[in-house]
Amino acid sequence: MALTTRHPIALAAATAVALGTGALSLPAFAADKPTAVELKDGTLDWGVKESFRKYVTGIAAGTIEATDGAKQAAGNGPFTFTDGTGSYDTTTHGTDTAFKGAVRFASTAHGFDIRISDVQVVTSGTSGHIDADVTLNGTTQNDIEFATLDLSAVKPGQGAGGAMTFKDIPATLTAAGAQAFNGMYKEGTALDPATLTVTAAASSPSPSPSTSAPASPSPTASATPSGRPSTSAPATTAPSATGSTGSEAASGDIADGTLDWGVKESFRTYITGPIAHGKVELSGGAAKNGAVYRFGDASGSYDADAKSLDAKFAGKVRFLGHETDGTYTLDLQFSDLHVTAKGTGGKLLADVSSKDQKTGKVATYDDLTVATLKLGSGALTAKNDIVELDGAAATLTADGAKAFGGFYQAGAALDPVTVAVSLDENAELPAGTGGSGSGSGSTGGASGGTTANGSTGTGSTTGGAGALASTGSDVPAGPLAAAAALVVAAGAGTVFATRRRRTQS
DSSP states (O other), rough: OOOOOOOOOEEEEEEEESTTTTTTOOOEEESSSOOEEEEEEEEEOOOOHHHHHHHHHHHTTTTTETTTTTOTTTTTTTEEEEEEEEEEEETTEEEEEEEEOOOEEETTTTTTTEEEEEEEEEEEETTTEEEEEEEEEEEEEEEEEEEEEEOTHHHHHHOGGGEEEEEHHHHHHHHHHHHTTTTSSOOTBBOOOHHHHEETTTOOOOOOOTTTOOOOGGGGGGOOOOOOOOSSSOOOOOOOOOOOOOOOOOOEEOOOEEEEOOOOOOHHHTTTTTTTOEEEEEEEEEETTTTTEEOOOOEEETTTTTTEEEEEEEEEEEEEEEEEEEEEEEEEEEEEEEEEEEETTTEEEEEEEEEOOTOOOOOEEEEEEEEEHHHHHOOOOOBBTTTEEEEEEEEOOOOHHTTTTTOTTTTTTEOOOOOOOOETTTSOOOOOOOHHHHHHHTEEEEEEESSOOOOSSSSSOOOOOOOOOOTTOOOOOOHHHHHHHOOOOTTTTTTTTOOOOOOOO
């Protein structure tokens, strides 16, 4: 990166300048003197997206290599880009820091070889972005603005040797970044947080934290990337799962009913996307309902006094992906869904079959507790012989994580669960409304490749698709992230001609 030519710099004050809540704070200099401060020995700690890393080394059976000065933390951790050099403008409060290091993600099985290099962080006030060169299978796109940075809730800290550290800056995928991901992640998706460390060169005073830093922002203003829960964020409220009230409670056997569930939106998107090239098959009475799947023919019982529900539903959903010679490496099926609920808590159980991607062996689980459910107060109350749970928050269990191959971690949010059961065969169940795609209300990702016929893949009702993050927060994967492969379509990235490139000294 070509740096602004330095001139003699006069120190006007020994105190740091507060550039706004969380903005970069560096020394103040006399207004009548040149305002470029050289930065050296910078580091950028950034994992790109945790779920993508897990996907590469998991279901993709690939490798991750950090070279040219970049390092990766143990246990498939984040990366550190080193030897950052750049400049800080005391007039605009902007920084431009380029780092050494490259990271390569490769998978022969899934046919990609991706290299991220020449990473650069540009900031102005409380915002910024991460730029990079991205090479896919030998074709390079330069200067893609990959992610935006939000420093508004980030407080500067003092590092070793007078360095200024900005820890866990929320990073969000840009439109250009989404194109670089070949559409597998949407614009606005949370990426791994970034930690930036910069040091003023010897010719200028070392930066120090502001002695009059603004008050800490409200926890509600914090923005925490998927897979990195905030320790200061307020507790979230689960979607309301209240049942209707206003009529005398009833108890008895369930005459009929439906369950709407999309499993996980980011997973559906991955299956039918350009990486897995897969499909979703519905059978046994399951059908599409908007973006999600509807399971019917409910049976079981409801106890009004105990405020409890025990309902089973017919139908199967099968996810198939990564087909080779008629065989699907990814093959996961859920069937015989079963909801038990009492008070404000519940469980979602299912028969699950899952294929190990590496060995091809099939694991089957009967009545596996896939998720815990959180119901709102007043749920499980019958009205006109109908009991409804509307959008109960679903959280993946440790056992459920096994069914996904361990690439979604226990505690990950799944799509919400909506249930409606009737206690009288003449009671009218609610009509399909299109489903609730995910906790965020999105209804995308379940289109394409979905059929209502029976399973026709390998004959084994198996799985192992859990290497995808949500993305998400989600993700991927996370983790699963979400997850999607970091595939850059030719010509997809936006080139920023004004970006200053690092030059060799």
